[in-house]
Amino acid sequence: MKPRNAVYRAGGLLLPGLPTLLAALTTFVLFMLFLVVQGKPAWQACQLVVQGAFGSAFAWENTLQRAAPLMLAALCVALPARAGLIIIGGEGALVLGGLAAAVTPLWLPGLPVVPLLLCMALSAMVVGGFWIGLNGWMRQKRGLNETIGSLLLSYVAIAIFNQLVEGPLRDPASLNKPSTIPLDDSVMIGPISDAFQVHWGLVVGVIACLLAQVLVRNSVTGFSLQVVGGNVRTARMIGLPVDRLVILTCVLGGACAGLAGMFEVAAVQGSANAAIIAGYGASGILVAFAARQNPLAIIVCAILLGGIEASGSLLQRRLGLPNATTLILEGILFTSLLAWEALTPRIVAWRLRLNERAEQTQGALQHG
Amino acid sequence: MSSIDRRTLLKLVGLIGATAAMPFSLARAADRPLVVGFIYVGARDDFGYNQAHAEAAAIIKTLPNVVVIEEENVPETVAVQKSMEAMIRQDGATLIFPTSFGYFDPHVIKMAERFPDVHFAHCGGLWTEGVHPTNAGSFFGYIxxxxxxxxxxxxxxxxxxxxxxxxxxxxxxxxxxxxxxxxxxxxxxxxxxxxxxxxxxxxxxxxxxxxxxxxxxxxxxxxxxxxxxxxxxxxxxxxxxxxxxxxxxxxxxxxxxxxxxxxxWNWETPYRAHVATSQAGQPMINFLRGGLKEGFVxxxxxxxxxxxxxxxxxxxxxxxxxxxxYAIFRGPLKDNQGNEVIAAGTALGQTDVVLESMDYLVEGVRGQI
Amino acid sequence: MADLDLATFFLALLAGAIRVGTPFIFVSLGECLTEKSGRINLGLEGILVSGAMAGYAVAYLSGSAWTGVLAAGGTGLLLGLLHGAICSLPRVNDIAVGIALMVLGTGLAFFLGKNFIQPQAPSLVAIGLGDWSDDERVRSALSINVLFFIGVALAFALHWGLRSTRWGLMLRLVGDHAESARALGYRPVLVRIAATAAGGFLAGIGGAYLSLYYPGSWNEGLSSGQGIMAVALVIFARWQPMRCLWAALLFGAAGAIGPALQSVGISTGYYLFAAAPYALTLAVMFITCRPNQTLSGAPGELSLTR
CATH class of the missing domain: 3.40.50.2300 (Response regulator)
Known part of the structure; x- marks a missing residue:
């Protein structure tokens, strides 16, 4: 009887992972099927995806580097989601945050590097936080839907960004690529180490996810947020400052997006220019939903998405597949992740049943 | 993870690592083909900028002892750095053509500093002696x-x-x-x-x-x-x-x-020049410009x-x-605000780099910048 | 600006509004239908792009632009069905599925569309309502695609249908209060799947308009976010088909005004002009929204407004 008991217990522990596993399996089958129907070397393509994403030290660098901004961009969705808001305009906060970081050194000349970097990060977070916070405020004060509001504000942000970068903030020396005045080399954030060519944005992204986890799981604020996200009326009834909490999550989320923009400027581009409008916001939404708004899962999902994007390069070079192949893989993966989510209620039931069985067998053993 | 799982995984990683490293070691062999990487910012067939590059790349593909690898739709972010690095590490590319203007600063410069043995021939940039690495260069046509x-x-x-x-x-x-x-x-x-x-x-x-x-x-x-x-x-x-x-x-x-x-464009001309230089093991052509006469356009x-x-x-x-x-831009030339931009008697030759930082619209153009 | 010819300018603007606005009409009416049933489909952008690709490809292969339009609608229908079906599963968030579908749809379109960028497909022909005029500009402005008239007719039909027909009432009931619909013996899930599929069909046709008429070719940069904007547009239009029509034309005009102003010599701030429709929508929403009160006309079951 004992082994069966262990099986029940193990089953109870593994069950929550079932939807993810099934989603991965579905994705694999559908992706292979699609490529086979297209007459493409499907098995080879799958191998290359793994190889390009995780197959070598360089592949890991490639993957993690791409994952770094996605973690911060995903937090811009996941934190407000705790309070029940769906924000899809992180891109706007990201680009304006990047712009703020890029112009900070102009206003603070002569500051040593470390304080200057901190000021840049701060201004990026303030601007990003303001932009998404505006959504929270508009929703709480005017009832303006935050999903659509954030989308519209994001378009406005990008227009403002372009207008400023190509107008008043343009460095006259930036000829065919209109940019702000470049950062000094000493201010540029380098790789974590020469042997590990990934910039520090990765570390900051992971730390931000960990902090977010502590905030939503282990703090009073996190608990209050859960109440607000669950039922606003209850939250108001027990006297929670609903408006303040909602706006707080928006500000924090926006600050994360702004920080992502700061790293794009200070660790990659060296100045603010249109290249930072690269769709990190949209990828962040995918990551956040795939991670079910759980900050720790965001780390994993961001790495997964980064890996898929990294592998696209190999697929193009080795098999001549279009770069849209990775889009299809992402689309199938995220659709199946969401679809298998439907199993969750059943899984809860199965788990209960398994636990009961385990207890029964345990009881039987003791009695016997 | 069971021990069997772990072993297979390790083997797999080793195998992939070995295949990934192979072209790199092959690349060091004496009679190797030249691996040339092309990176486009948009789709290869856009009836325009990227297509002009891709058509010339197709000609380079037919040259003897040359292997061409290509990637399209690569944004001007860290993605292009990783694409260049992947071409070098995974396929052993020793000559790379990053064809979009926005790739140059900072991406091409950064990669050129990290891989001094690889040539980076960038399209459109303004390579400057003493500022930019010597294994990078820029070419452009006087279109x-x-x-x-x-x-x-x-x-x-x-x-x-x-x-x-x-x-x-x-x-x-x-x-x-x-x-x-x-x-x-x-x-x-x-x-x-x-x-x-x-x-x-x-x-x-x-x-x-x-x-x-x-x-x-x-x-x-x-x-x-x-x-x-x-x-x-x-x-x-x-x-x-x-x-x-x-x-x-x-x-x-x-x-x-x-x-x-x-x-x-007729990118074939500068492409051939760079391929020939690389094949002969000569130093990089850092600054290459040409117009109709040189066959660039x-x-x-x-x-x-x-x-x-x-x-x-x-x-x-x-x-x-x-x-x-032939000088297109000759004085006296006024901009459309009425200011004189080129004095009478001055003729700016096509090679004059002053023209590469033009910031005015000439008289007769309706529009502001 | 001295030689600004106002009549020409406004005529050009009107023509631009119709040309640029027509895909908005289809996509927004489709989204309106979907949202009336209580679902939101953010994946319309993916559907629009797939529709554009499928329409162009089929038109090229069959030699008939109208077959292409139908194929585009069919593609949209299938993708809409997929969205509807997945969202009917328990605990699945429709906004998230929409975003996944957007990625999947554009991915499929770009992958399968590679071979159709170069060939020349037959395009839809316009009706020359201005043929009486000697002025080429008038003739051009009044040469209007049939799809525009179909879109207008559809707006009227939906307006009437949602108000005065049995299925229209049922759809609204499902969208407003699924419980009551269930009590009356209807199956909200099926109604929603059908409404999402129909919405997808219309969005697909919107895509075909882009690839087969204006600008009239298939490439990867064809859509500039019309699919996503349609979601905002429907809210702007308060879920009313007739207002969707006007809003679509307004968005079209906003897209046309930048180039039109520059063509008469006003060329500063074109990024801000481009963002004008978004800012305008936001401003109108800000002014008309009231706290603690859902938007008038909003379907009660819509996840957006709850």
Whole structure:
């Protein structure tokens, strides 16, 4: 009887992972099927995806580097989601945050590097936080839907960004690529180490996810947020400052997006220019939903998405597949992740049943 | 994870690692083929900028002892750095053509510093001695010569004396084209004006079509452009019965009636030069420029609406350009605000780098920057 | 600006509004239908792009532009069905599925569309309502695609249908209060799947308009976010088909005004002009929204407004 008991217990522990596993399996089958129907070397393509994403030290660098901004961009969705808001305009906060970081050194000349970097990060977070916070405020004060509001504000942000970068903030020396005045080399954030060519944005992204986890799981604020996200009326009834909490999550989320923009400027581009409008916001939404708004899962999902994007390069070079192949893989993966989510209620039931069985067998053993 | 799992995994990782490293070690062998990487910012077939590059890359593919690898739709972010690095590490590329302007600073520079044995031949940038690494270089073509000839032909063809120019952004390369086109037209008739519309980005089909329609509504009867894919503009103009001058590649098939001529790239020339240098193991050509004479740019064949007079004049100017020393930008030249930008008696040769930081629209252009 | 010819300018603007706005009409009416049933489909952008590709490809292969339009609608229908079906599963968030579908749809379109960028497909022909005029500009402005008239007719039909027909009432009931619909013996899940599929069909046709008429070719940069904007547009239009029509034309005009102004010599701030419709929508929403009160006309079951 004992082994069966262990099986029940193990089953109870593994069950929550079932939807993810099934989603991965579905994705694999559908992706292979699609490529086979297209007459493409499907098995080879799958191998290359793994190889390009995780197959070598360089592949890991490639993957993690791409994952770094996605973690911060995903937090811009996941934190407000705790309070029940769906924000899809992180891109706007990201680009304006990047712009703020890029112009900070102009206003603070002569500051040593470390304080200057901190000021840049701060201004990026303030601007990003303001932009998404505006959504929270508009929703709480005017009832303006935050999903659509954030989308519209994001378009406005990008227009403002372009207008400023190509107008008043343009460095006259930036000829065919209109940019702000470049950062000094000493201010540029380098790789974590020469042997590990990934910039520090990765570390900051992971730390931000960990902090977010502590905030939503282990703090009073996190608990209050859960109440607000669950039922606003209850939250108001027990006297929670609903408006303040909602706006707080928006500000924090926006600050994360702004920080992502700061790293794009200070660790990659060296100045603010249109290249930072690269769709990190949209990828962040995918990551956040795939991670079910759980900050720790965001780390994993961001790495997964980064890996898929990294592998696209190999697929193009080795098999001549279009770069849209990775889009299809992402689309199938995220659709199946969401679809298998439907199993969750059943899984809860199965788990209960398994636990009961385990207890029964345990009881039987003791009695016997 | 069971021990068997772990072992298989380790083996797999080792295997993949070995295959990934193989081309790299092969690349060091003596009689190796030259692996050349091409990176495009957009789709390879856009009837424009990227297609012009991809067509030349296809020619390079046919050269002996050359292996070509390509990636398209690579954004100007860390993605292009990783693509370059992947080409070097995974495929053993030793010559890379990052073809979009925005790749140069900081991406190409950074990679060139990290991989001193690899040559990076960037299209469009302004490589500067002492500032940029010596294994990087930039090449570009004086396509404004083609746009000047476009202007000459357009000047003869236009009945309304109003021309239209659809441009992405007011950056020097674009302004130089707008100005050359206008100067060419005004060399035929100084009454001619060019109205310019900036769409704001390199590829915005609807806005480009709308811009073409607006210009035609304002009775501009010859259009040209500087966007990544001129297809939509040429087609819209053809539908409306307006004439067009092409850009980047030959678009005559899209407008059999109204296509006059076009300014086309001929990237094959600089590509071949770089491939030859790399194959011979010579140092990088850091700064490479050329126009019609050097075979970096070419013009489309004349369309049916081009008069003999126009052909004669354009051919005469072209002959002067082919002979070398033809200066499009000569003083006295005023901008469209009335300020003198080139003093009388000064002629800026095509190779003059001052022209590569042009920041004005010449007299006769309607539009602000 | 001295030689600004106002009549020409406004005519051009009107023509631009119709040209640029027509895909908005289809996509927004489709989204309106979907949202009336209580679902939101953010994946319309993916559907629009797939529709554009499928329409162009089929038109090229069959030689008939109208077959292409139908194929585009069919593609949209299938993708809409997929969205509807997945969202009917328990605990699945429709906004998230929409975003996944957006990625999947564009991915499929770009992958399968590679071979159709170069060939020339037959395009839809316009009706020359201005043929009486000698002025080429008038003729051009009044040469209007049939799809525009179909879109207008559809707006009227939906307006009437949602108000006065049995299925229209049922749809609204499902969208407003699924419980009551269930009590009356209807199956909200099926109604929603059908409404999402129908919405997808219309969005697909919107895509075909882009690839087969204006700007009239297939390439990867064809859409500039019309699919996503349609979602905002429907809210702007307060879920009313007739207002969707006007809003679509307004968005079209906003897209046309930038180039039109530049063509008469006003060329500063074009990025801000481009963002004008978004800012305008936001401003109108800000002014008309009231706290603690859902938007008038909002379907009660819509996840957006709850």
């Amino acid at each position: 404004d010569e083609g746009q000047y000839l476009n202007g000459v032909v357009a000047g003869f063809a236009s009945k309304t004396k109003k021309l239209g120019f659809i441009a992405a952004k007011p950056v020097p390369q674009v302004l130089r084209n707008i100005n050359a086109f206008t100067l060419g037209a005004r060399s035929v008739d100084p009454e001619i004006t060019t109205t310019v519309i900036f769409t704001g980005d390199w590829s915005l089909p609807i806005k480009e079509a709308e811009a073409a329609n607006s210009l035609i509504d304002q009775s501009c009867d010859v259009l040209t452009c500087h966007v990544d894919g001129p297809k939509v503009i040429v087609e819209t103009a053809e539908k409306r019965g307006a004439m067009t001058c092409g850009y980047h590649a030959d678009q005559s098939a899209l407008a059999p009636n109204g296509y006059l001529t076009g300014a086309e 070419k013009t489309s064949p004349y369309g049916p609406l081009v008069s003999d007079e126009a052909k004669a004049r354009a051919d005469a100017v072209k002959a002067e350009m082919l002979a070398g020393g």
